[in-house]
Amino acid sequence: MAKTVWEKRKGDERKTLFAFAEDYRRFLSVSKTERTFVENSIKLAEENGFRDISEFETLKTGDRVYAVNRGKNICLFVIGEEPVANGLNILGAHIDSPRMDLKQNPLYESNGLVLLDTHYYGGIKKYQWVAHPLALVGVVAKKDGTVVNINIGDKPGDPVVGVSDLLIHLAREQMTKPASTVVEGEKLDLLAGSIPCEDEEEKEPVKKQILNLLKEQYGIEEDDFLSAEIEVVPAGEARDYGLDSSMIIGYGHDDKVCAYTSLRAILEEPSVKRTACCILVDKEEIGSVGNTGMQSRWFEMTVAKLLEKQGGCTITKLNDTLTASRMLSSDVSVAFDPNYPEVSEPKNTAYFGHGICFNKFTGAGGKSGSNDANAEYVAKIRRVMDDNNVSFQMCELGRVDCGGGGTIAYILANLNMDVIDAGICVQNMHAPWETVSKADVYEGYLAYRAFLKDMD
Secondary structure, X not given: OOXXXXXXXXOHHHHHHHHHHHHHHHHHHOOOOHXXXXXXXXXXXXXXXXXXXXXOOOOOOOOEXXXXXXOOEEEEEEOOOOOHHHOEEEEEEEOOOOEEEEEEEEEEEEOOEEEEEEEEEOOOXXXXXXXXXXXXXXXXXXXXXXXXXXXXXXXXXOOOEXXXXXXXXXXXXXXXXXXXXXXXXXXXXXXXXXXXXXXXXXXXXXXXXXXXXXXXXHOOOHXXXXXXXXXXXXXXXXXXXOOOOOEEEEOOHHXXXXXXXXXXXXXXXXXXXXXXXXXXXXXXXXXXXOOOEOOOOHHHHHHHHHHHOOOOOOHHHHHHHHHOOEEEEOOOEEEOOOOOHHHOOHHHOEOOOXXXXXXXXXXXXXXXXXXXXXXXXXXXXXHHHHHOOOOEEEOOOOOOOOOEEOOOHHHHXXXXXXXEEEEOEEEOOOOOOEEEEHHHHHHXXXXXXXXXXXXX
């Protein structure tokens, strides 16, 4: 097996590696939803000289531009020496993660307790989400047009909520159920309060008290939940993991670890030959649907705006630009776990500390739903990584017929550009707390910078 990143990055390089990982840990801790990720990305972008695309009448070499879609997508560009029409080098990642969402009518009282009804989002093992401190993060859009930001449980001193579990003493029947049904979706209701209001005639006094608190602190009524998007996420910061602090455990590494490293790569690239692009999207975990998912035409429309600001855009010109583009679909892969070696094929799996992972294909079974990058493109990627001394590994998403998964790669490939999956390997993927290697986080960032700079 090749040398690890730890063996290669020593001395000052290792100090830089740890510093980069700490920046990521802090960013992840305050960017748990797609909205907060975009908000914090805009702050970083503007600190690094990026301006909203609406501020540019024309675009020239070196311009640093961003565009935002409905607060849930962001696309950043560094305009290259070559015209945009010659194609872009694109890093694409998603910023949504598996979680629970409050339903539109969530609040109810039962036997002196108030609960919040939820609907899980994405692929989760439901039993992993019980008996954990959880936070409520999102927005409430009111009829008068105002939008109220909600964050309960992630600020110091905040109370948290959670889903109760059945005590082991009374769980004999529950323990006979398969893992997929040991906790059912409709059982994922959050315990949110137990103090009644002082009105003795109130029929639901505990619910009334919770509504009073929400009115006092956020100015919202019960009906405002109808137009709310409130996500239920694990409470608390990401943490250093391992006795040697070589890893990070936190919520949402899938796929915020690739999104952050892609973001940092484009923010810190001073100039490029081909226009560099980083697109961060929503809803990958539920099929990349909707007007903020990768299947939306917003990305194509944004590229069309670039072309318009560089001499004009036609359908043919847009199509030719996309065809000439190259992309890394920046999404996580599975890290080998010694506790579960049976799901991995040792020669073609990813290992902590060995750098960025390239998946020629994902999908399931006979590569169903896969992009399956062509060999010529893989060879170009290898050349770029080797020329820039970046550690990488080629891998698959588990043994054949063991399961599978997908990314946004095929969606961009449908635009006739070359695409390959490229990301950081993760243990505990889709659990409330996932784990990555700091070495791979840093090497992923270096890989993305190399791609933006040197991919032709």
